[in-house]
Amino acid sequence: MANDVVTINVSTQFAPVADGLQKTGTLVTQGGTTLTPGTKQLITEPSDLTPLLAGALQVTAATWATGTVTVTTASAHGITVGETANWTMAGFVPTGYNGTFQVTATTSTQFTYAVAVNPGTATTMGTVINASVAEVTAMVSTYFAQGSNNSVYVLELGGNTAAEGVTALTAYMVEYPNDAYICVVPRAWATESSYVALVSTYSGNTAMTYFFTTFNSTNAASASAYLGMKSFFGFVEDPSTPVTEFTVAFVAYNILNRSPSNVNKVPPTQYMFGSGVTNGTWKSAQKTQFKSLNLNYVIKGSEGGLTNSILMGGVLGSGIFFNFWYATDWAIINLHLNLANEVMNGSNSTINPLYYNQQGINRLQARAQKTVNSGIAFGLFLAPAVVNAVDFVTYTTDNPSDYQAGEYDGLSASLTPQNGFTHVVFNLNVTDLIG
Known part of the structure; x- marks a missing residue:
């Protein structure tokens, strides 16, 4: 209020949503x-x-001839004519027709598969279902x-x-x-x-x-x-x-x-x-x-x-x-996320805006270091790991066009992912000497 002794200005900063x-x-x-x-x-x-599972198809006929079984389904099986697929036959009598086979579609309702030994005349028609x-x-x-x-x-x-x-x-x-x-x-x-x-x-x-x-x-x-x-x-x-x-x-x-x-x-x-x-x-x-x-x-x-x-x-x-790349991926994801968060929040703060100067570089370096420290605490990286930053004067002197474009490429760190033991050797010396 205009007549209040104290006025509070509020600037907000939002934490990043975790990357899933x-x-x-x-x-x-x-x-x-x-x-x-x-x-x-x-x-x-x-x-x-x-x-969500695909249903089974009813079979109307199954015959065997010279090592090949021909099956006719009551409705379209969905396999493109001439192509193969793995399908499972179940419920047939004799049981020699049952099993999972690579079948080849001959028509929209008919396919064939190889069975070396004649299973006999099919007396009970079973069902077929995609092996997937x-x-x-x-x-x-x-x-x-x-x-x-x-x-x-x-x-x-x-x-x-x-x-x-x-x-x-x-x-x-x-x-x-x-x-x-x-x-x-x-x-x-x-x-x-x-x-x-x-x-x-x-x-x-x-x-x-x-x-x-x-x-x-x-x-x-x-x-x-x-x-x-x-x-x-x-x-x-x-x-x-x-x-x-x-x-x-x-x-x-x-x-x-x-x-x-x-x-x-x-x-x-x-x-x-x-x-x-x-x-x-x-x-x-x-x-x-x-x-x-x-x-x-x-x-x-x-x-x-x-x-x-x-x-x-x-x-x-x-x-x-695998842990080497899991840790590396974690670093890529979270350094990207947290640095972008710092830049975006800093671009919307009237109390503590983020500018391209030494103080701004220090803030980015600190945010990156905090992320790396978390990775160490979480068991992902060996300690210590230091985030380096080229200072403002040196970087802008060497790269004057980057400052005009708002580009800063001076952050870096060397991280070593944690590893486990795979083989341990214990050297044992056994002696018959007392003492």
């Missing part, structure tokens, strides 16, 4: 749901998936077996072949960049050449998308195509893994569920515990092969006296531990 990229994951499916291709749905618990239904169900089930704190998206791509799926995901990621931190992809993609090309395009230092890819003991050697790729997380499933499990989804959950803070520090990725997953029974030669290909797998933690399933490896295709 490192908590955002996508489970990719091709035909497993009724979602429109190119759309996704948030899943907060396994039951959220049930109403079981796969995406297993992804969701294994993911939430780890906990229920972090939701995940299911992305429907449509198409039948792995190549079609890769094409669809490539287009989706161009349209929606930085849509997910982790993409868990169908098993069939592991040996698809176009998928190798997609993964390689996201292996730059500032790219923040990781492709979780599943191999088995027979195609693991194909992982050599991904050696050196930062964005590739390769995993080998044990041959005894049930169809209800998609093992690598447990790693995705545990990484996405991280919430770095002073009381919730980030642990190493290697030797991560998994719930409800199948322990591998790998031979020594296989383990050596997996290590040479930078592949991850699960075994029982017996060496440490544990019954838990543990992740072996924890590395990306580049051979670097």
